[in-house]
Amino acid sequence: MARILAIDFGTKRTGIAVTDELQIIASGLTTVETKDLFAFLKEYVSNESVELFVIGEPKRLNNEASESEVAIKPFIDKLTKTFPDIPFTRVDERFTSKMAFQTMIDSGLTKKQRKNKALVDEISATIILQSYLYSR
Known part of the structure; x- marks a missing residue:
């Protein structure tokens, strides 16, 4: 079997799981x-x-697309052109950053370690991927 790769896309940093x-x-x-x-x-x-890309889908509480979606659409277009044989799916990523931060607290990371935004992005990608695995 091939792996599934999750992407928590951001304009500066992107978390991968x-x-x-x-x-x-x-x-x-x-x-x-x-x-x-x-x-x-x-x-x-x-x-x-890699068999599938799972890409976070940022939404507002009212279920509308968030303003981040404007940057994600061109990324997805380029992704499908670059990797035409690997399909993608989207997963609602609401609250993943908050969940990632709480995971860091629960794991006993220090305040300084919790300020590492790159780690938050990586944990968020992991939560997105885990959500996908649970849903299928």
Whole structure:
């Protein structure tokens, strides 16, 4: 089986999470500068078999798309052109940053460690991926 790769897209940084090859466990992989995202994805996909991209879908409480969606649409267009053989799906990412921060507190990270926004993005991607795994 191939891995599933989740993306918590941001204009500055993007969190990445992946499953194991059996698609049972979601694990944070890394956070990359968004400007380097496609270079990272090309390298990763050349070394690992990826069956699906799961992309966070930011929504407002009233279920409308958030303003972040404006930046995500061009990213998805480029992703589908760059990796035409790998499909993608979207997962509601409301509250993932808050859940990630709470996870950091529950894990006993210090206040200084919790200010690491890259770690928040990586944990958020993991939560997005875990949500997808639960839903299927």
